[in-house]
Amino acid sequence: MNKKEIIKLISKAINIKDNKLNNKSGIGSVPEWDSLGHLNIFFALQKKLKKKIDLNKASKIRNINDWYKLISKL
Secondary structure, three states, X not given: OOHHHHHHHHHHHOOXXXXXXXXXXXXXXXXXXXXXXXXXXXXXXXXXXXXXXXXXXXXXXXXXXHHHHHHHOO
């Protein structure tokens, strides 16, 4: 999954236009990306990838770039 695909999935998960997001967008920089939004992203990525993502690692994610790094290691 590349960064553009991740941005598209995240925008859908938190109900925001994908052109409002970039690699550094994340918790605190996007009002829609709150704790509930973070969980929505977590579950959307697991569903899309059909893989389990470690919840402890996911809780440390702060932006799109962090998601990309984590997913790249799966």
